[in-house]
Amino acid sequence: MPTHPGRTPLTIGRLLLCLVAVAGASRASAAGAAGPVTFTRDVAPIFYRECVTCHRPGQAAPMALLTYEQARPWARAIRSRVSDHSMPPWQAEEGHRKVVNERRLSRADIDTIVEWADAGAVEGAPGDLPAAPTFANEWRIGAPVVVYSIQEDVDIPANGNTFIKYFVVPTSFSADRWISALEIRPSDPAHVHHVILYHRAGALGSATPDLDASAMLGSSLAIYGPGSDPMTYPPGTAKRLPAGDSLIFEVHYLPNGRAGRDRTRLGLRLSGAPPTTEIHALSLSNTKLVIPPGAGAYEVKASISYNEPFRILSIMPHAHLRGRDFEYRLVYPNGRSEVILRVSRYDWKWQTAYTFAEPVSVLAQTTIEVVAHYDNSEGNRDNPDPRAEVRWGWQPAQEMMFSYITFVMDAP
Numbered sequence: 359m360p361t362h363p364g365r366t367p368l369t370i371g372r373l374l375l376c377l378v379a380v381a382g383a384s385r386a387s388a389a390g391a392a393g394p395v396t397f398t399r400d401v402a403p404i405f406y407r408e409c410v411t412c413h414r415p416g417q418a419a420p421m422a423l424l425t426y427e428q429a430r431p432w433a434r435a436i437r438s439r440v441s442d443h444s445m446p447p448w449q450a451e452e453g454h455r456k457v458v459n460e461r462r463l464s465r466a467d468i469d470t471i472v473e474w475a476d477a478g479a480v481e482g483a484p485g486d487l488p489a490a491p492t493f494a495n496e497w498r499i500g501a502p503v504v505v506y507s508i509q510e511d512v513d514i515p516a517n518g519n520t521f522i523k524y525f526v527v528p529t530s531f532s533a534d535r536w537i538s539a540l541e542i543r544p545s546d547p548a549h550v551h552h553v554i555l556y557h558r559a560g561a562l563g564s565a566t567p568d569l570d571a572s573a574m575l576g577s578s579l580a581i582y583g584p585g586s587d588p589m590t591y592p593p594g595t596a597k598r599l600p601a602g603d604s605l606i607f608e609v610h611y612l613p614n615g616r617a618g619r620d621r622t623r624l625g626l627r628l629s630g631a632p633p634t635t636e637i638h639a640l641s642l643s644n645t646k647l648v649i650p651p652g653a654g655a656y657e658v659k660a661s662i663s664y665n666e667p668f669r670i671l672s673i674m675p676h677a678h679l680r681g682r683d684f685e686y687r688l689v690y691p692n693g694r695s696e697v698i699l700r701v702s703r704y705d706w707k708w709q710t711a712y713t714f715a716e717p718v719s720v721l722a723q724t725t726i727e728v729v730a731h732y733d734n735s736e737g738n739r740d741n742p743d744p745r746a747e748v749r750w751g752w753q754p755a756q757e758m759m760f761s762y763i764t765f766v767m768d769a770p
């Protein structure tokens with residue numbers, strides 16, 4: 359180095375000193391003068407923000423985390439589930455288009471929880487506890503205008519495999535209606551792993567509908583999964599429910615060691631006038647998949663393109679027990695491509711509609727490409743049979759490769 363020999367080591371030395379000082383300072387703020395990390399001051403605010411939508415009575419999670427008494431026995435399990443990023447549940451990768459319903463703890467939150475558990479899960483001063491968040495115990499969309507309910511109580515045995523039931527519920531509108539918000543509420547959320555709600559033309563009676571029609575997937579109105587949020591569409595947009603249609607509830611029940619009984623309901627809010635923008639949905643699927651026995655990362659693709667521009671509001675990937683990951687790309691007419699969403703840790707237990715903070719603009723002639731992988735190996739703990747060749751089907755032991763995409767057309 360012709361200039362300032364010796365400068366480099368000195369700078370690095372100083373930098374190291376700075377880093378040590380910074381590390382020391384951040385420790386001091388978490389556990390310094392104010393004593394060890396406590397539940398009431400440090401941990402409860404994180405749980406209230408990130409966990410209790412599900413971890414409170416009547417919701418999908420097995421225990422509440424609202425009070426110290428509730429949380430204390432779970433300290434070790436909490437430490438391990440936040441450290442391996444399996445809680446809060448979130449399957450998408452960072453770094454693509456921003457999603458509004460993201461559930462992810464910051465590094466600082468994880469460190470605080472780990473430190474709390476490691477230091478004996480101390481309660482702290484009761485006066486430090488912030489006010490617990492309040493939840494409307496009934497509908498989160500506000501008072502619905504119409505409520506539809508499945509017409510029977512479903513008994514879920516304590517043990518056994520997940521099972522699916524279909525319920526047809528007629529609507530009785532004489533004109534098309536415009537849905538501005540929609541919420542699916544199982545009465546026993548701990549036993550409902552997901553609900554897919556479809557609508558179909560005409561009165562169907564109560565017979566189980568013809569379910570082989572994959573086109574039906576595009577007619578789904580909503581999907582519910584543990585912890586999923588009700589759908590409230592942006593102002594000026596709404597989803598059409600054609601006059602006289604029937605609703606079909608597809609409910610997946612999951613035994614969990616305790617018996618249960620469910621009656622799932624749907625609440626709708628309607629907008630008086632037709633909206634300026636109608637929300638459409640499309641289903642992008644590959645029904646021809648054949649997954650060989652034992653395959654660890656079997657690739658399945660699907661794609662679609664239109665001649666008119668539109669904007670994607672949300673994407674929900676759907677596969678069963680062997681689903682492993684889903685990637686969504688836009689391939690522009692000039693050949694350039696962009697990943698908009700990567701669900702790198704797909705998990706059938708969490709049916710999530712990833713809702714974009716900014717609707718994703720798709721120009722005419724742009725292709726939406728989806729690439730998914732399936733794990734049919736023994737390494738997949740959820741795999742019911744690694745020796746099976748797996749094809750499309752509605753049962754959990756069969757597979758699906760389908761994406762439910764909501765969008766609006768661009769103004770002409």
Ligand code: HEC
Pocket residue numbers: 404405408409410411412413418419420432435436437439440445446447461463584585586
């Ligand atoms: C979207 C809903 C949801 C959110 C948010 C959520 N959980 Fe969970 N949690 C569940 C469900 C459902 C289960 C049971 C299924 C499982 O174990 O994966 C669970 C299980 C757990 C378990 C394991 C319990 C056992 O039986 O061993 C722990 C520990 C846990 N959650 C901690 C947390 C913490 C801490 C947070 C917040 C940082 C959190 N969870 C956020 C839904 C949620």
